[in-house]
Amino acid sequence: MSFFDTETLRFIWWALLGVLLVAFAMTDGYDLGVGALLPFVARTDNERRMVINTIGANWEGHQVWFILGGGAIFAAWPLVYAVSFSGFYLAMFVVLAALILRPVGFKYRSKRADPAWRARWDWALFVGGFVPALVFGVAVGNVLLGVPFRFDTDLRVFYVGSFFGLFSPFALLCGLLSVAMLVMHGSGWLAMKVEPGVVHRRARLSGRVAALASLVLFIAGGAWVAWGDIGYRIVGAVDHAGPSNPLRTTVEAASGAWLANYAAAPLTLLAPVAGMAGVLLALLGNIARRERLAFAGSAVAVAGIVATVGVSMFPFILPSSADANSSLTLWNASSTGHTLGIMLAVTVVFLPLILLYTAWALRVMRGRVTQHDLTVNPDLY
Amino acid sequence: MEPGLVDLSRLQFALTALYHFLFVPLTLGMSFMLVIMEAVYVMTDRPIWREVTRFWGKLFGINFVLGVATGLTMEFQFGTNWSYFSHYVGDIFGAPLAIEGLMAFFLEATMVGVMFFAWDRLSKVAHLVVTFLVALGSNLSALWILVANGWMQNPVGAEFNPDTMRMEVTDFVAVLLNPIAQAKFVHTVSAGYVVASVFVLGVSAFYLLRGRFTAVASRSMTVAAAFGLAASLSVVVLGDESGYALTDNQKMKLAAIEAAWHTEPAPAGITLFGLPDFETRTTRYAVELPWLLGLIATRSLDGQVAGMSELVLKAQERITSGVLAYDAVERLKKAPADAAARVQFEQHKRDLGYALLLKRTLEDPRRATQQQIAAAAWDTVPDVPLMFWSFRLMAFIGFAMIALFATAFVLCSLRRHTTARWFLKCAVFALPLPWIAVELGWIVAEMGRQPWAIDGVLPTFLAPSSLSRTQLWITLFGFTALYGGLAVIEVRLMLAAIRSGPHAADHDAPAPNGAPAHPLAV
Numbered sequence: 001m002s003f004f005d006t007e008t009l010r011f012i013w014w015a016l017l018g019v020l021l022v023a024f025a026m027t028d029g030y031d032l033g034v035g036a037l038l039p040f041v042a043r044t045d046n047e048r049r050m051v052i053n054t055i056g057a058n059w060e061g062h063q064v065w066f067i068l069g070g071g072a073i074f075a076a077w078p079l080v081y082a083v084s085f086s087g088f089y090l091a092m093f094v095v096l097a098a099l100i101l102r103p104v105g106f107k108y109r110s111k112r113a114d115p116a117w118r119a120r121w122d123w124a125l126f127v128g129g130f131v132p133a134l135v136f137g138v139a140v141g142n143v144l145l146g147v148p149f150r151f152d153t154d155l156r157v158f159y160v161g162s163f164f165g166l167f168s169p170f171a172l173l174c175g176l177l178s179v180a181m182l183v184m185h186g187s188g189w190l191a192m193k194v195e196p197g198v199v200h201r202r203a204r205l206s207g208r209v210a211a212l213a214s215l216v217l218f219i220a221g222g223a224w225v226a227w228g229d230i231g232y233r234i235v236g237a238v239d240h241a242g243p244s245n246p247l248r249t250t251v252e253a254a255s256g257a258w259l260a261n262y263a264a265a266p267l268t269l270l271a272p273v274a275g276m277a278g279v280l281l282a283l284l285g286n287i288a289r290r291e292r293l294a295f296a297g298s299a300v301a302v303a304g305i306v307a308t309v310g311v312s313m314f315p316f317i318l319p320s321s322a323d324a325n326s327s328l329t330l331w332n333a334s335s336t337g338h339t340l341g342i343m344l345a346v347t348v349v350f351l352p353l354i355l356l357y358t359a360w361a362l363r364v365m366r367g368r369v370t371q372h373d374l375t376v377n378p379d380l381y
Numbered sequence: 382m383e384p385g386l387v388d389l390s391r392l393q394f395a396l397t398a399l400y401h402f403l404f405v406p407l408t409l410g411m412s413f414m415l416v417i418m419e420a421v422y423v424m425t426d427r428p429i430w431r432e433v434t435r436f437w438g439k440l441f442g443i444n445f446v447l448g449v450a451t452g453l454t455m456e457f458q459f460g461t462n463w464s465y466f467s468h469y470v471g472d473i474f475g476a477p478l479a480i481e482g483l484m485a486f487f488l489e490a491t492m493v494g495v496m497f498f499a500w501d502r503l504s505k506v507a508h509l510v511v512t513f514l515v516a517l518g519s520n521l522s523a524l525w526i527l528v529a530n531g532w533m534q535n536p537v538g539a540e541f542n543p544d545t546m547r548m549e550v551t552d553f554v555a556v557l558l559n560p561i562a563q564a565k566f567v568h569t570v571s572a573g574y575v576v577a578s579v580f581v582l583g584v585s586a587f588y589l590l591r592g593r594f595t596a597v598a599s600r601s602m603t604v605a606a607a608f609g610l611a612a613s614l615s616v617v618v619l620g621d622e623s624g625y626a627l628t629d630n631q632k633m634k635l636a637a638i639e640a641a642w643h644t645e646p647a648p649a650g651i652t653l654f655g656l657p658d659f660e661t662r663t664t665r666y667a668v669e670l671p672w673l674l675g676l677i678a679t680r681s682l683d684g685q686v687a688g689m690s691e692l693v694l695k696a697q698e699r700i701t702s703g704v705l706a707y708d709a710v711e712r713l714k715k716a717p718a719d720a721a722a723r724v725q726f727e728q729h730k731r732d733l734g735y736a737l738l739l740k741r742t743l744e745d746p747r748r749a750t751q752q753q754i755a756a757a758a759w760d761t762v763p764d765v766p767l768m769f770w771s772f773r774l775m776a777f778i779g780f781a782m783i784a785l786f787a788t789a790f791v792l793c794s795l796r797r798h799t800t801a802r803w804f805l806k807c808a809v810f811a812l813p814l815p816w817i818a819v820e821l822g823w824i825v826a827e828m829g830r831q832p833w834a835i836d837g838v839l840p841t842f843l844a845p846s847s848l849s850r851t852q853l854w855i856t857l858f859g860f861t862a863l864y865g866g867l868a869v870i871e872v873r874l875m876l877a878a879i880r881s882g883p884h885a886a887d888h889d890a891p892a893p894n895g896a897p898a899h900p901l902a903v
Contacts, residue, residue, distance in 0.1 A: 057498035061491030068482035070456045075479035078471020085460030086846035093856045103446040155546045158847050243544035335472045336549045350483040
């Protein structure tokens with residue numbers, strides 16, 4: 001545990017936060033995308049059952065990346081956990097309500113054959129996919145812009161913004177990018193997992209549209225970050241191993257500061273490049289009917305786009321627009337080195353295991369879902 | 382903070398936690414019962430046991446999804462509604478929640494999909510292993526949640542750091558091996574096993590009374606009788622164990638449960654019945670059994686069980702000392718290098734939380750008068766009648782469960798369980814009882830913790846997020862509507878699945894032409 005000093009541990013946990021978010025977006029991201037696509041790529045009950053069963057057995061495990069994200073942020077970045085979820089209070093409620101519909105929708109839809117019953121759950125599954133995808137993107141947009149909060153001397157946080165204030169044009173653009181990206185990823189999954197036919201054709205079409213939209217929105221977002229009035233920077237020296245007290249940092253808003261890291265360390269350009277290259281790969285794979293290639297492309301795109309946000313803001317995690325000096329950074333918002341060390345040890349043991357059995361579970365459920373399966377397999381939804 | 386906000390935040394936490402805890406105990410117990418049933422199938426290779434496993438697995442699934450869905454709210458509610466709590470203790474409290482995800486919930490959630498979908502894709506033994514991993518994951522999950530909760534009841538291995546204005550971990554092993562957490566874990570999962578056993582017993586009894594699906598019902602009942610007897614004994618014995626631990630760490634909770642207004646000469650008696658009255662600080666019409674409480678709580682004839690009045694005097698001393706710690710923290714905020722303040726803080730830091738109790742009425746605890754300190758000391762007493770009655774009802778149900786399962790076990794051993802109609806009726810009527818008991822258990826544990834969010838460290842009224850009442854009303858209304866709707870749907874699906882019985886388990890999906898596979902569905 002005393003393997004690393006506090007500064008290194010903070011950096012590792014910043015990177016691990018990225019790993020968690022990328023893993024969530026890569027796995028549950030396609031489940032959300034499939035949910036958002038459900039009413040559109042599948043019209044009849046059999047088509048919808050086919051779509052649902054491509055993710056039916058594995059989405060629940062994937063969702064734990066989100067839950068673990070909550071727990072890990074709590075453990076490693078308690079101030080980030082406290083400020084972000086209380087600040088985005090009603091938005092968070094909307095996300096939770098939508099996500100609560102998802103497990104229920106998957107399980108209960110098949111319990112009755114009544115078409116009205118099933119149609120209602122189909123829309124619940126749509127909401128459970130589309131709404132979180134949108135709100136997550138909007139939240140990230142707001143984080144890039146800075147969130148209106150300040151601390152008092154007890155480090156009690158006060159949020160001074162409103163719910164509708166979250167939906168600024170830039171934040172909405174980020175929300176749409178998030179939806180486009182996850183729909184692209186979900187389309188790629190469907191194209192791999194359903195048998196050739198009408199659903200497959202629609203999934204490929206939505207994949208192409210979503211990939212183009214992702215590309216345009218990602219570039220537009222980048223331009224906005226470059227030329228819009230966005231960004232923060234730390235003024236003066238910072239003790240990277242100092243106590244986690246955000247009131248001891250001086251921060252100022254600075255237009256274009258989110259691009260400073262790319263100039264300082266050009267290798268970081270890999271993140272946005274991977275974002276764009278991944279989208280192009282997804283598009284090419286889609287057109288060339290190379291489904292695995294297209295899905296790998298969208299996975300790279302998702303990772304690149306999420307990483308771009310993290311790299312652009314480094315070392316900020318949650319800047320404050322109301323009081324820049326209250327901003328949360330890598331160096332002032334973490335748990336103690338002691339806790340970070342213990343959590344790292346636990347993660348080093350269990351993360352590989354999780355990856356291993358997730359891969360095994362996906363392998364058990366390998367192969368395309370066919371109309372035939374739906375009629376003979378009683379275990380399918 | 383807006384007035385009334387604390388109560389609304391607490392109400393929302395209580396509602397969402399109590400609702401979540403309707404589903405979780407059944408998951409905890411059913412998952413292991415499925416392992417037992419499937420193990421019998423794998424060992425005997427008799428198809429009837431496959432049918433038994435799949436039938437209860439189907440009911441398990443209907444319940445499981447709501448446990449997962451409502452668990453989402455719990456994972457984030459500390460951040461959304463209790464942000465000061467999250468900041469104040471996140472360095473310790475966050476870790477068990479994160480480890481729960483890494484070690485337990487990931488396993489459970491990944492395997493549960495395989496369990497339901499891969500009956501024909503895995504060998505029999507491999508499928509049994511998967512079912513076991515679901516049970517292991519769900520029970521390990523409870524372990525970590527209760528390590529977190531146990532720390533709220535007995536915050537060991539941590540101290541306040543004035544530089545970061547929060548509690549920080551000093552001894553993680555102590556947090557892990559917290560005796561309260563361990564007692565709570567065994568007590569809570571055992572309670573979950575009882576819930577599941579009563580569920581299986583009651584539904585099987587219903588079938589036997591009606592003469593339907595008797596092959597499945599009779600076998601299920603034997604599993605429930607044996608598992609339930611062990612579990613119900615364990616709940617009560619290890620509930621006693623957590624009462625024992627209370628004497629060191631949560632004497633006030635025990636005193637409130639027993640309505641012990643004053644310390645009695647050892648060994649103290651246990652009050653079976655009475656009317657606790659906070660105004661006069663007496664219990665009217667008390668019916669006492671001598672010696673028993675002293676024996677249970679201290680495991681001796683001469684150990685004393687502290688009464689509330691004496692504990693309040695102690696709290697008063699700690700508040701006075703805590704004010705000095707508070708003063709030192711305020712000085713350190715202005716000048717972190719102030720050596721005299723640092724010394725004063727070190728001397729009084731373990732009482733800092735007690736000074737915060739004064740913040741209910743005072744902006745600055747340093748200005749408190751003796752009367753205000755005395756009044757704040759009485760705030761450390763939880764709601765006595767609520768504790769007193771919740772505990773008694775819970776314990777009564779606990780003993781009733783032992784009686785029920787002892788009877789079931791004897792009848793099953795004599796092979797008379799399918800014909801003893803009086804017993805079958807009792808088993809059906811017992812269905813709601815364990816749920817009442819587990820909800821009361823939550824009330825005893827968490828209302829008994831008041832006025833503290835973290836015992837002795839952070840008062841509940843300081844812990845919420847600085848939200849508006851309007852925001853709270855919106856989410857309270859939203860959760861109530863959503864949860865209420867889902868509860869109605871869940872119960873109806875559960876009843877429909879029970880009515881259509883085991884044979885429909887294999888015909889869940891509709892026929893290809895869209896006709897319902899089982900016409901009995903609601």
